[in-house]
Amino acid sequence: MVIGVVKEIKNREFRVGLTPGAVSSFTRAGHRVLVERGAGLGAGFSDEEYVQAGAELTDGAAPVWAQAGMMVKVKEPIPSEYGYFRPGQILFTYLHLAADQPLTQALLDAQVKAVAYETIVGRDGSLPCLAPMSEIAGRMSIQEGAKYLEKTYGGRGVLLSGVPGVERGNVVILGGGTVGANACKMAVGLGANVTVLDVNLARLAYLDDIFPRQITTLFSTPDNIRRSIAQADLVVCAVLLPGRAAPKLIRREDLAVMKPGAVLVDVAVDQGGCAETTHPTTHDDPIFTVDGVVHYCVANIPGAVARTSTLALVNATLPYGLALAERGVEEACRADAGLLAGVNCYAGRCTCRGVAEALNLPY
Ligand code: NAD
Structure with missing residues (x-):
């Protein structure tokens, strides 16, 4: 199969669909890979590296879209790319169609076989391409939170690790899932006092086991949240109710109990955020302050570390990409029901229940 990789043109997106290492996996398996010149530069991969991996370079995106049997991207296509869609072409990328009627319609009209990273399900029920x-x-939530605690950004001027003779900073993490556990790891590594709140006691027991004597776990109730955030220098919101808006666990009046200059990193902003005062921000203008609390609410945090993000994303997507290239969508999905869950559009039909319901389309 001919595999296509183009430069991501969504604003401030520097990741790329395939690394040179992944390209060589495709070429070794007998596939042809076309890469738009400069596609990997934002993530630190040169054109020469792609050529050494066996890719053919093209000038511009059009020849790639025109020849590829499967396009491997990072972000959903933007309207200027819709004209490239071809019937039967596989589009393998993040799509988030439930919130994007025009893109869904364009994919259906063009009869694209659209496979979305975010709905692929692993054998253990996890979402392997989202994790x-x-x-x-x-991990970034602690790095960014530590930065915005600095005085120049309006923060409290607290060093999370403390120093000999001076107390450590307090980090409170709401939600101990994947985001929360990784925030916990970084905060513990820095030497902060860490408290994690969750409603899942098994999850709290797991975190208590892997960070013995290093963290405090608390059952998540309004009272425990309010008392914890009153002591916090940095609060990380990492709660997820799958398929639903994030619950508003921090109300506007709760900010009054927090320390002036404390930082609130609302990672759950992509689901509406856990704080009533949250609104999405960008890497260009990441923070705002409400009632003395510095809010960091960037909706695509991984974009800041495009190289690490690309490598981590491709680790997760490569096995699925190789299966699609080798067997085609139909046969690859017959062999893997989790990959089938990733198929959002097929032959002009919406094949993802959540997207169909959200957009009122036949399923
Ligand atoms: P996850 O499902 O692994 O973890 C969510 C946790 O929240 C679970 O442990 C769950 O028990 C817990 N929870 C549910 N209700 C709670 C409550 N009332 N109080 C405390 N905990 C509660 O999800 P995740 O992968 O860690 O993702 C967390 C959020 O981060 C999601 O909204 C996700 O979309 C978002 N996210 C944002 C970015 C970004 O760039 N902003 C990047 C990645 C993920």
């Missing part, structure tokens, strides 16, 4: 981004966002 790496949660791992990165969780």
Whole structure:
């Protein structure tokens, strides 16, 4: 099969669909890979590296879209790319169609076989192509939070590790899932005092086991949340109710109990956020302050570390990409029901229940 990789043109997106290492996996398996010149530069991969991996370079995206049997991307196509769609072409990328009627319609009209990273299900019921981004966002939440605690950004001027003779900073993490556990790892590594709140006691027991004597776990109730955030220098919101908006666990009036200059990193902003005062921000303008609390609410945190994010994403997507290239969508999905769950559009039909329901389409 001919595999296509183009430069991501969504604003501030620097990741790329395949690394040179992944390209060589495809070429070794007998596939042809076309890469738009400069596609990997944002993630630190040169054209020469792609050529050494066996890719053929093209000038511009059009020849790639025109020849590829499967396009491997990172972000959903933007309207200027819709004209490239071809019937029967496989599009393998993040799509988030439930919130994007025009793109869904364009994919259906063009009869594209659209396979979305975010709905592929692993054998253990996990979402294997989403997890790496949660791992990165969780780790970044502490790095960014520590930065915005600095005085120049309006923070409290607290060093999370403390120093000999001076107390450590307090980090409170709401939600101990993938984001929360990774935030926990970073905060513990820095030497902060860490408290994790969750409603899942098994999850709290797991975290208590892997960070023995290093963290405090608390059952998540409004009272425990309010008392914890009152002591916090940094609060990380990492709660997820699958398929639903994030619950508003921190109300506007709760900010009054927090320390002036404390930082709130609302990672769950992509589901509406856990704080009533949250609204999405960008890497260009990441923070705002409400009632003395610095809010960091960037909706695509992994974009800041495009190289690590690309490598982590491709680790997760490569086995599925190779299966699709080798067997085609139909046969690859017959062999893997989890990959079938990734197929959102097929032959002009919406084949993902959640997307169909959200957009009122026949399923
Ligand atoms: P996850 O499912 O692994 O973890 C969510 C946790 O929240 C679970 O342990 C669950 O028990 C817990 N929870 C549910 N209700 C709770 C409550 N009332 N109080 C405390 N905990 C509660 O999800 P995840 O992968 O860690 O993702 C967390 C959020 O981060 C999601 O909204 C995800 O979309 C988002 N995210 C954002 C970015 C970004 O760039 N902003 C990147 C990756 C993920």
